[in-house]
Amino acid sequence: MTAAGAPGLPADRRAPSSSGTPSVTTGLPAKQGWWTVKRQAFCADGHDPVGIYFGTTSGEVWGSNDEGASFKALAQHLPLIHAVEAAD
Numbered sequence: 888m889t890a891a892g893a894p895g896l897p898a899d900r901r902a903p904s905s906s907g908t909p910s911v912t913t914g915l916p917a918k919q920g921w922w923t924v925k926r927q928a929f930c931a932d933g934h935d936p937v938g939i940y941f942g943t944t945s946g947e948v949w950g951s952n953d954e955g956a957s958f959k960a961l962a963q964h965l966p967l968i969h970a971v972e973a974a975d
Contacts, residue, residue, distance in 0.1 A: 913957035915949070922947070925969060932973035942968025 928942035939951045939958075946965035951958045 914951070914960075915958050927970040928968045930971050930973050933975050938973060940971050940973055942971045944968065 922943040922945060924941050924943055930940050932938040932940075934952075936952065936954045939955045940948065940961075942948045942965075944967045946963065946967060947960055948962040948965070948968060948971065949958045950961045
């Protein structure tokens with residue numbers, strides 16, 4: 888998963904990229920951030936603002952507590968992440 892193309896974000900939370908595609912610019916690597924995220928390894932919580940979480944096949948878990956405006960690495964150096972679930 889790359890930071891580019893975060894369609895669920897409100898327009899004011901997106902930053903335009905050079906290609907014109909909206910992208911998240913805070914917290915995720917700016918370069919060489921190519922990950923694979925399995926369908927069950929992506930989730931959102933029920934809070935306001937919505938928290939967004941995903942796990943990668945390279946063993947990282949990332950999270951956002953501001954509807955995807957910024958992300959933070961929550962865990963690293965894990966085995967392949969098959970699923971992520973938010974607990975409210």
